[in-house]
Amino acid sequence: MSLPNLEKTTRLLRRAALYGMVASLALVSACTVRPLYSSAPLTAGSTLSPSAELASVAVKSVKTRYAQQVRNNLIFAFGQGAGEPPAPVYMLDLGVTELVESAAQVQIQTDEDEPTAGTVTLTANYVLTDAKTGAVIATGKRSIPSSFDKPTQEFASYRAQLDAENRAARELAEMVSLSVAQDLVRHGKKA
16 A cells, blocks of 8 residues: 555645635626725716715605605605605606415414414515606515414504514615615716
């Protein structure tokens, strides 16, 4: 029995490391990562900072209470608390739907089950358009669930559901605002 050739093994390890570095450089070169709070404009040719460009997005009116919660949170996120833009560059048409489900049930008597937990799922469909031309820049769909306890008291159960709707609306608005920022970056690359 002989020992493995140390020089040959070292050469193979070096070659494998070299190939690994070349492959990882090829993968990293394809990345288009940029800082979330970068001061570089979102769209090509724009002189606005990302926060100013997002502040130029106006959100169209909606009809339901939970959709209004999402809209209010979006306006706050886009304008960073400044409200709606006086001269919007982009328009966001927002459609929000709600699904309320009972998640768990407890048997009270032999023939009755009472729900003790629920889930509110808000889904937002949006269309981002150019305010001047009306051209569609992007469309998207985002969804978020929010769980809540259903106590036996009717008002407490209703209030818990409203709180869950508000939580879901806040989180959904964050998801949509990030998605719109990504859409503006993609749109800027095409322009």
